[in-house]
Amino acid sequence: MSFPIYRWLKITLLNLLIVATIGVVLRYKILYPLPFIDQKHLLHGHSHFAFSGWITQAIMTLMVVYLANSKGETIYKRYRWLLYANLFTAYGMLVAFPIEGYGLYSIIFSSASVLVELCVCRLLLERSE
16 A cells, blocks of 8 residues: 555645634634634644644654655555544644633643654654664
8 A cells, every 4th residue: 555645745734724714713803703712722722733733744744755765665554543643633632622721632632642743753763773
């Protein structure tokens, strides 16, 4: 199975579009009242999703592409579930933070995101040697 780089990059660009849309909503809320949106909670969701769902996802995708090109295509099987897990935790934070702020579910998703990133770092360090 070859690494579907364009699919993962499209997902990353979709996440960038979501980050930009939320950024527009945050700026709109400064000028006009939106009583059903908590500015502070949405800002936390925006920032966590920007780093996990967009930046980290893009970096992880490009690292896997580099390793797949240098070490062989079979590397994708090992990293595929980590890419999906990172997406799951990022979207979980995107939903949980605006709803509850720093609550139970947002902390769980945030902690899970850190664990996924640590797993990726560990596997990348093993592969780089």
